[in-house]
Amino acid sequence: MKLETELIPLDRALLAEATDGFLPDRVIDFHAHVMEARFYAADTVNPAFAGRTIDLARYTAAMGLLLGPRLVGDFVFPYPARRTDRVGVNDWMIADCRASGTSQRHWLAALVAPQDDPGLASEWLRDRRCCGLKPYHLYAHDGDTRQTDIEAWAPEWMWRCCHEHEALLILHLVKDASSADPANREALLRLSTRYPGCKVVLAHVGRSFNHRTARGLKDLASRPNIVVDTSAVTECEGIKLAVDVLGIDRVIYGSDYPISHVRGRCVTAGDSFQWIYGEEMNNPRMTLVGIESLLSHRQAAEDLGLGRAEIEKLFHGNAQALLR
Ligand SMILES: [Zn+2]
Numbered sequence: 001m002k003l004e005t006e007l008i009p010l011d012r013a014l015l016a017e018a019t020d021g022f023l024p025d026r027v028i029d030f031h032a033h034v035m036e037a038r039f040y041a042a043d044t045v046n047p048a049f050a051g052r053t054i055d056l057a058r059y060t061a062a063m064g065l066l067l068g069p070r071l072v073g074d075f076v077f078p079y080p081a082r083r084t085d086r087v088g089v090n091d092w093m094i095a096d097c098r099a100s101g102t103s104q105r106h107w108l109a110a111l112v113a114p115q116d117d118p119g120l121a122s123e124w125l126r127d128r129r130c131c132g133l134k135p136y137h138l139y140a141h142d143g144d145t146r147q148t149d150i151e152a153w154a155p156e157w158m159w160r161c162c163h164e165h166e167a168l169l170i171l172h173l174v175k176d177a178s179s180a181d182p183a184n185r186e187a188l189l190r191l192s193t194r195y196p197g198c199k200v201v202l203a204h205v206g207r208s209f210n211h212r213t214a215r216g217l218k219d220l221a222s223r224p225n226i227v228v229d230t231s232a233v234t235e236c237e238g239i240k241l242a243v244d245v246l247g248i249d250r251v252i253y254g255s256d257y258p259i260s261h262v263r264g265r266c267v268t269a270g271d272s273f274q275w276i277y278g279e280e281m282n283n284p285r286m287t288l289v290g291i292e293s294l295l296s297h298r299q300a301a302e303d304l305g306l307g308r309a310e311i312e313k314l315f316h317g318n319a320q321a322l323l324r
Helices: 009-019 056-070 086-099 118-126 156-165 182-194 203-207 211-220 236-246 289-304 308-323
Strands: 027-036 071-078 106-111 130-134 168-171 199-202 226-229 264-269 272-277
Touching: 009 289, 027 056, 027 086, 027 308, 056 071, 056 086, 056 289, 071 086, 071 130, 071 308, 086 106, 086 118, 106 118, 118 130, 118 156, 130 156, 156 168, 156 182, 182 199, 182 211, 199 203, 203 211, 203 226, 203 236, 211 236, 226 236, 236 289, 264 289, 289 308
Parallel strands: 027 071, 071 106, 106 130, 130 168, 168 199, 199 226
Antiparallel strands: 264 272
């Protein structure tokens, strides 16, 4: 698998199919990653991205391939990997934003782990320009974390911290059933109720890479401070279900760059999901995850009969309202 830096004719044709007459003039990318190689431990980053520096300028140029001048803002956080120097990479991202000359178009979230200093997380939110925290399951412990309880990787102090600062908490759910898992549901309802100022973002439509798990969102709809981003979702069914049960105001477009620039897609497979990549399948006719995702958004919008104002909310208005 490879990070693509230019589009081939096949990509351009499918991108036009996804975007022409559909995407609004202004788009905010509500989920994207930056990274700087020196803060990552050896062999902890996907080889397609290892050793790279993705600063805000490089990210913006790369997303411009898909969105062109429509891309007017972004919500970015460091790429999460095991044993990342989180303080180092967060400080680097904040400094890059300040030096970028385009700081007004970037919103930042700091990468955090349970063992990190809550005081420092508060400082990032209060004084250091961040408006969210990005925990990740890999920081729960050194073993297999795919079935871990939410509070093992997003403990209560993170919720309290986001509540106090009215900040965003970006959660990539784990466990097979994701948002439909009873323990996940219980923790999400309890903590989002106890900390109503915490704006909870369930990434990847509540990690509904298997679109059937998006059914779990129904039980979370009663909590107004829970929204989903659609990043790296390449099937329309989960997006449709999210709009159906949460309403159009709580579903927000994101790219998951650099994942968006890999040739592949993710599909529902039994009670699981499967990432498939063009090179591994030896299929040169596959396109980028980000283009598959835009095609899925368009399909979802058409199936749901969304109007212009609703499409604008999905790609811009909802993000702007949360990032204010
Ligand atoms: Zn991501």
